[in-house]
Amino acid sequence: MWDYSEKVMDHYRNPRNVGTIDDADIIGEAGSLACGDSLKLFIKLDGDKIIDAKFQTFGCGSAVAASSILTEMIIGKTLEEVKKITNKDIANELGGLPAQKMHCSVMGREALEDALKNYYGEDSEEWQELDLLSEEHSHDHAGEKIICTCFNVTENQIWEAIKVNGLTTVEEVTNYTKAGGACGRCKGVIKDIIDTYLKKNKAEEKVELTPTQKILKIGKVLEQQISPQLQKDGGDIELVDIVGDVVKVKLIGVCSACKNASMTLKNFVEAELKEKVDNKIVVENVG
Numbered sequence: 001m002w003d004y005s006e007k008v009m010d011h012y013r014n015p016r017n018v019g020t021i022d023d024a025d026i027i028g029e030a031g032s033l034a035c036g037d038s039l040k041l042f043i044k045l046d047g048d049k050i051i052d053a054k055f056q057t058f059g060c061g062s063a064v065a066a067s068s069i070l071t072e073m074i075i076g077k078t079l080e081e082v083k084k085i086t087n088k089d090i091a092n093e094l095g096g097l098p099a100q101k102m103h104c105s106v107m108g109r110e111a112l113e114d115a116l117k118n119y120y121g122e123d124s125e126e127w128q129e130l131d132l133l134s135e136e137h138s139h140d141h142a143g144e145k146i147i148c149t150c151f152n153v154t155e156n157q158i159w160e161a162i163k164v165n166g167l168t169t170v171e172e173v174t175n176y177t178k179a180g181g182a183c184g185r186c187k188g189v190i191k192d193i194i195d196t197y198l199k200k201n202k203a204e205e206k207v208e209l210t211p212t213q214k215i216l217k218i219g220k221v222l223e224q225q226i227s228p229q230l231q232k233d234g235g236d237i238e239l240v241d242i243v244g245d246v247v248k249v250k251l252i253g254v255c256s257a258c259k260n261a262s263m264t265l266k267n268f269v270e271a272e273l274k275e276k277v278d279n280k281i282v283v284e285n286v287g
């Protein structure tokens with residue numbers, strides 16, 4: 001028996017928001033019945049805000065719990081806010097998932113991603129902006145290639161799971177994506193993908209910024225990439241101080257009074273700085 005958190009058990013026994021929405025504005029799907037797990041996510045919008053979400057899932061208890069918590073995480077939020085939710089956030093919100101069940105959180109993230117893709121359109125600027133199809137996901141534009149035919153898992157999905165969760169072994173990839181969990185024929189290719197990712201990461205780590213370069217880059221990312229996004233919603237951000245890896249900022253305008261301010265800081269501001277400058281950065285609100 002896996003070791004489940006109380007929250008997982010609660011959401012498994014009393015799943016929230018089960019069902020469908022007849023006039024849903026967006027529907028996202030992930031997994032497939034053939035692979036043993038599938039999730040269909042229904043979203044109702046009021047403008048840019050998610051006012052209702054429901055799900056149907058076929059899968060284990062963890063799949064039910066992950067889908068259930070995901071609906072709670074997105075209701076009341078804007079599309080802008082939910083786009084940064086990762087599978088890690090879903091698992092964390094559940095108080096953790098056993099390693100062998102992490103693929104359920106990945107399925108939640110993928111259904112959300114599919115919903116956003118359907119809403120914006122795959123070729124739209126917004127979709128590109130979401131950074132869901134970052135250069136890294138499709139590092140050689142071969143990312144949609146199916147690597148594990150038993151579970152229909154693509155190269156992109158494996159790459160994303162490695163990147164978001166810091167996976168380093170084939171076994172971990174199987175836990176997170178199911179790839180490699182049946183006939184095992186794809187394990188060699190999975191190992192190659194892991195090695196490529198690690199090599200790429202190492203090469204990037206070598207180009208360490210000097211402290212001054214880092215401060216300049218943080219300022220530039222805040223000014224040119226983060227601030228314009230916040231301004232679109234009537235808010236903004238001000239850099240107060242940088243102490244080591246801690247970036248102290250002040251949210252201004254509507255952002256300062258927003259009840260989701262801490263989520264914006266962590267899931268948007270901090271995530272952007274981590275990705276674009278240094279993975280060790282922590283953002284603190286001193287407003």
Ligand code: FES
Nearest residue numbers: 148150182183184
């Ligand atoms: S091809 Fe991946 S387990 Fe069979």
